[in-house]
Amino acid sequence: MIAAIASLTTLGLMLGLGLGVAARKLKVEGNPLVAELESMLPGSQCGQCGYPGCTGAAQALADGNAPVTLCPPGGRDLVVQLAAKMGVEADLSGVKDTVPSIAEVREELCIGCTRCFKVCPTDAILGASKHIHSVFREACTACGKCVDACPTEAILMLPVPVTLQTWYWQRPVMGAAA
Amino acid sequence: MNLLSRLKLRGGVHPVGRKELSAEAPICALPLPERLFISLQQHIGAPASATVSVGDKVLKGQLIAGSQGMISAPVHAATSGRVVAVGDYPAPHPSGLPVPTITIEADGDDRWLDFDPPADPMALSPEEIATRVGAAGIVGLGGAAFPSAVKLNLSRKSGVTTLIMNGGECEPYLTCDDRLMRDHPGAVIAGILLIQRAVAAPQVLVGIEDNKPEAIAAMRAAAAGTGVQIVPVPSMYPMGSEKQLIQALTGKEIPAGGRAADIGVLVHNVGTAYAVHEALAFGRPLVRRIVTVSGGAVTVPRNLEVLIGTPAQALFDFCGGYKDVPARLVMGGPMMGQEMTNPNVPVIKGTSGVLALTNQEIGRPSPAPCIRCSTCVRACPVGLLPLEMAAHIRIGDLGAAVDLGLKDCIACGSCSYVCPAHIPLVHYFNYAKGDLSAKERAKLKQEATKKLAEARNERMDRIARDRAEAARLRAVKKAAQEAAKKAAAEAKSQATEVAA
Numbered sequence: 001m002i003a004a005i006a007s008l009t010t011l012g013l014m015l016g017l018g019l020g021v022a023a024r025k026l027k028v029e030g031n032p033l034v035a036e037l038e039s040m041l042p043g044s045q046c047g048q049c050g051y052p053g054c055t056g057a058a059q060a061l062a063d064g065n066a067p068v069t070l071c072p073p074g075g076r077d078l079v080v081q082l083a084a085k086m087g088v089e090a091d092l093s094g095v096k097d098t099v100p101s102i103a104e105v106r107e108e109l110c111i112g113c114t115r116c117f118k119v120c121p122t123d124a125i126l127g128a129s130k131h132i133h134s135v136f137r138e139a140c141t142a143c144g145k146c147v148d149a150c151p152t153e154a155i156l157m158l159p160v161p162v163t164l165q166t167w168y169w170q171r172p173v174m175g176a177a178a
Numbered sequence: 179m180n181l182l183s184r185l186k187l188r189g190g191v192h193p194v195g196r197k198e199l200s201a202e203a204p205i206c207a208l209p210l211p212e213r214l215f216i217s218l219q220q221h222i223g224a225p226a227s228a229t230v231s232v233g234d235k236v237l238k239g240q241l242i243a244g245s246q247g248m249i250s251a252p253v254h255a256a257t258s259g260r261v262v263a264v265g266d267y268p269a270p271h272p273s274g275l276p277v278p279t280i281t282i283e284a285d286g287d288d289r290w291l292d293f294d295p296p297a298d299p300m301a302l303s304p305e306e307i308a309t310r311v312g313a314a315g316i317v318g319l320g321g322a323a324f325p326s327a328v329k330l331n332l333s334r335k336s337g338v339t340t341l342i343m344n345g346g347e348c349e350p351y352l353t354c355d356d357r358l359m360r361d362h363p364g365a366v367i368a369g370i371l372l373i374q375r376a377v378a379a380p381q382v383l384v385g386i387e388d389n390k391p392e393a394i395a396a397m398r399a400a401a402a403g404t405g406v407q408i409v410p411v412p413s414m415y416p417m418g419s420e421k422q423l424i425q426a427l428t429g430k431e432i433p434a435g436g437r438a439a440d441i442g443v444l445v446h447n448v449g450t451a452y453a454v455h456e457a458l459a460f461g462r463p464l465v466r467r468i469v470t471v472s473g474g475a476v477t478v479p480r481n482l483e484v485l486i487g488t489p490a491q492a493l494f495d496f497c498g499g500y501k502d503v504p505a506r507l508v509m510g511g512p513m514m515g516q517e518m519t520n521p522n523v524p525v526i527k528g529t530s531g532v533l534a535l536t537n538q539e540i541g542r543p544s545p546a547p548c549i550r551c552s553t554c555v556r557a558c559p560v561g562l563l564p565l566e567m568a569a570h571i572r573i574g575d576l577g578a579a580v581d582l583g584l585k586d587c588i589a590c591g592s593c594s595y596v597c598p599a600h601i602p603l604v605h606y607f608n609y610a611k612g613d614l615s616a617k618e619r620a621k622l623k624q625e626a627t628k629k630l631a632e633a634r635n636e637r638m639d640r641i642a643r644d645r646a647e648a649a650r651l652r653a654v655k656k657a658a659q660e661a662a663k664k665a666a667a668e669a670k671s672q673a674t675e676v677a678a
Contacts, residue, residue, distance in 0.1 A: 043627065045635070077620075139627055140627075167612075169605060
C-alpha cells in the first residue's frame, strides 16, 4: 500500500517536473503562422491595409480579424497564396486584377520638395531639395505613399513597362475549346 | 545509324521538309545595303553597350559595342561607314518591341579594319582561342545565340569527352547549314578543330541528317585524316535540338534540368565553327552569316551571305520579291522561328533564315476540344504529357504543369504540329514558362525591396536614437553651464558682500 502510494507519487512528481521544464524550455515564441504570413507579404510597411506595417497585418490575418484580400500592393496572386495558407476560400470578386505598376515622377511638375522620398518605405526615390526627383524602378513596390505625399500631383502610378527581357506570350485565347 | 539507336530516340515528327526550294542554290553574297541596323542584343545575356556615337566613322569589323557582364557578347560594325543613329529600333521579335540599335550608313567601300591574325591559329593556347572567340562576338549560330566563349570556358573547366557539331538542321525550309557544309567544308572542319583544341575534347562527332547526302560527302572528304567523325543521323524533327542530337549520337540522355556539360558533352553548330575559323585564321569578327530566304511566297528562294544588321526586306527584294501574298513573315524555321511583325527588322547573329509563308502554308484551323488521343504524347521528344500540361495551364494551375515537367519542355512545337484538334499546345507552354519566370522575378524583387525596407527602418531608428542622445547631451551641457553661471554669480555676490 505504502509502496504503491510512494511510487505513484514519485512518478507523478517526476512527470510534472518534466512537463514544467518542457513548458519553459520549449516555449513557442508567438504564433509561427504570423512569421510565415509576414514573409509572404510585400514587407514595404506601406500601411494601406490599415494595420501598423506588415507584421501587424500578418498578426491580424493569423487572428482571423482581417480578410485575405487586405493587401492592395500584393494583388491577386498574394490573395490566392494567403487563402491557400489560411485554408480559406478567397473572394476574388473585390480584388482588382492590377497590373504590376511603379511610381514615376513627372519632371515638369516636380518642385523638389523631398516629401516623397521621406515617406518612401524602400528608399526607391532619389532626390534633393530643389532638385527633380526620380524613381528607382527596381526598388519601387507601388505602395502609393509618395502619391499621397506629393503636393503637386507630380507622381503617377504607371504599369511596369514591358521590355524584350520581360515580354512573354500571352495566354492563348481558346474560348470553350481545348 | 543502326536500327537500335533509332529505337532509342523518343518522339519527334516528320514535317514536310520543303528544303528542295533552296537546297540547290549555292551561297551568294547579298549586295551591300544602304543602311545596317545592328542590334546590341543579339545574344542571350546582358546587352552590349555602345562604344561609338553618332557621326563616328567606322570600318568593317570595328568594335562598336562592348560586352558587359559575364554572359554577353561584343558587336562589330558589319561594313565601313558612318554611325547615323544610336537608339531604339524594332527588334526581330514577335513583340516588335524596340531594342538598342546602332544604325550605320554604308560608305560603299566595305573596307575591313586591318587585322593581325595569328600565323598558325592551331598553335594558340586553348585559353587564347576562347578569348579570341569571345572578342570576335561569336555566339551560337544555330539560333539560340548563347555566347560561344562562355560555353568554351565552362566546358574546358568541367572537361569534355565528346564534342558534337550540330549539322542536323531539322527545321523545314532551312538550308543554310547544308549549303555551308557543301560550299565551305574545309573552313568548317578547320573551325571544328579549333573548337576541339579549345576544349581538349578527345572525340569529335559531326551529326548531319541523312537527308543531306551531299553535305555528308563533302564533310567526309574534308574531314579525312583529322579524326573528326561525320555521322549521319535520321531525318526527324527535332534532331537539331541539342538534347536529341546528343541522344542520337552518344545514346546518353541529359538529366532533367541538367546541361550537356553534366554528361561531358559540348554541342556547337557547324555555322559557329565556320565563324570561329574566320575569327582565328583571318581575325575577322562575326559580321556576316548565311541566311536561307525561302517560303512559298518568295519568287527565287536562295541562300545568301548577309551582313548582320541588313533589314529582312532587302533579302526578300534580292530574291525577286514576293510571287504570292505573304501571310506571315518568319525569322528562323517554321517550327520554332519567331514571327516578324515588321519586314524591316534586321538580320541578327542567330538568324538562320527568313521565310515568307503563304496562307496555304501556315494554315490557321481553329482549335477544337481535346479528345485525349495522346498523339502529342507520342510526338514529344522529351517524353512529357503535353495534353495534361496544357489542361492544367488552361485552368491556371501552373504548379501542376511544372510537376509534370514543364521546365524540361524544349518548345520544339512537335505537339502542336501533330495535334489533330489544332490546339496551340506549345503556345500554352511558352505562356506558362513566361508567366513563371515573371513570378520568379517578382519574388526576387520582393526579397530585395524587403531588405531595403528593413534597412530603412533600421536607419530611421538609428537617426531617432542619435537625435535623442544629442538632445540629452545638449540638456546636460546646458544644465552644467547654468550651474556654472549660478555658481559664478553667487561667488560674485559673496565677494561684494565681503567687500562691503
